[in-house]
Amino acid sequence: EVQLVESGGGLVKPGGSLRLSCAASGFTFRNAWLIWVRQAPGMGLEWVGRVKSKTDGGTIDYAAPVKGRFTISRDDSKNTLYLQMNSLKTEDTAVYFCVIVYYSVPYWGQGTLVTVSS
Amino acid sequence: NFMLTQPHSVSESPGKTVTISCTRSSGSIASNYVQWYQQRPGSSPTTVIFDDNRRPSGVPDRFSGSIDSSSNSASLTISGLKTEDEADYYCRSYDSNNPWVFGGGTKLTVL
Numbered sequence: 659e660v661q662l663v664e665s666g667g668g669l670v671k672p673g674g675s676l677r678l679s680c681a682a683s684g685f686t687f688r689n690a691w692l693i694w695v696r697q698a699p700g701m702g703l704e705w706v707g708r709v710k711s712k713t714d715g716g717t718i719d720y721a722a723p724v725k726g727r728f729t730i731s732r733d734d735s736k737n738t739l740y741l742q743m744n745s746l747k748t749e750d751t752a753v754y755f756c757v758i759v760y761y762s763v764p765y766w767g768q769g770t771l772v773t774v775s776s
Numbered sequence: 777n778f779m780l781t782q783p784h785s786v787s788e789s790p791g792k793t794v795t796i797s798c799t800r801s802s803g804s805i806a807s808n809y810v811q812w813y814q815q816r817p818g819s820s821p822t823t824v825i826f827d828d829n830r831r832p833s834g835v836p837d838r839f840s841g842s843i844d845s846s847s848n849s850a851s852l853t854i855s856g857l858k859t860e861d862e863a864d865y866y867c868r869s870y871d872s873n874n875p876w877v878f879g880g881g882t883k884l885t886v887l
Contacts, residue, residue, distance in 0.1 A: 693876065703813075703821065703866055705876035719875060755820055763832045764811060766820045 660684040660765040662756050667770030674746050674774070680739040680756030680767055687737040688712065691759060694730060694741050696752035697769070706730075706741070706754070724750075746774045778802045780867050780879035787885040792857050796882045798867035799849040806843055808869050810850040815881075816863045824865075825852060854884075862886045 666678040680692070691714070694706035707720040707730045718730050729742040739756050753769040779801040788794040798810065812825035823832050825841035828850065838855045850869075854861055867879040 695876070702881040703868075703878040705878065708875055762809075762830075763826050764813070764823045766813075766822065768820050 660758065660760055662758065662765060662767030664754065664756055664767045664770040667754065667772045669773045669775065670746055671776050672746060672748055672774055675742070675744045676746065676772060678741040678743070678754055678770055678772070680741075682737045682739065682756075682758065685758065685760045688734040692730075692732060692739045693757040693759070693764075694739075695755045695757055695766075696750075696772075697755070698749075698752040701752075704752075709739070743772070746772075748774050750774050777874055778871065778877060780869060780877055782865075782867060782879040782882045784880070785883040785885065787887055788857055790857050790859060790886055793853060793855040794857060794884065796852045796854075796865055796867075796884070797847075797849050798851070798869075798879045799847065800869065803871055804845065805848045805850055805869070806845050808871055810841065810843065811868045812839075812841055812850075812852045813866045813868065814861075814863045815866065821866065857886050859886050 661683045663681045670676050689711050691710050693708040696704050696706050705721050709718045709730045709732050727745045731740045751774045753771050755769045756767045757764050781799045786794055809827045813821035814824045815821040824835050824839045828843050829841040840853045842851050864881045864883050866881045
């Protein structure tokens, strides 16, 4: 069974940093393309970025609003995906979900809440 | 960049059938697969349709997906509506420059 568990969310001041983690199990992690999606309170889903598997080049892509501030990485030895968030803004307040596509089916974690406020 | 447009809300009675549309602004809807996600209040999204019209294991066959090239749109149809189907539904597709594009979401009310 595919399981994704995010952690690391919390309250941070504008300009601050936070690192989210997503621990995965139930599939061959190193072969997976991994995605971060966020959802601001009362709003829709927004793609944050993704990292391809190393065998597919390991390319990392970011959405325009976070490019240059957020960094996605993966540790295949720990089956864990990371999202380093720097220079946080109030508009980054959201629940952050990690997502994997396994045999064409997207699986979602339960999400972790990030609140950026002074 | 292309956009996916969904109705803001739909409502229908239990036992009836409802269809939610997802219209692609540019590029062919048939060129890239469409997925549909269900998000119940307070929960994370789950996939109900992938690859335009396929259901993951465990999703009832009351849920179906389709593509209409003439209107450049995808549709999610839910038949035999149940109160538990009340949720937000999002479509998603992609192209070579935009890996994950979501529709704005549709709130389904089963009344």
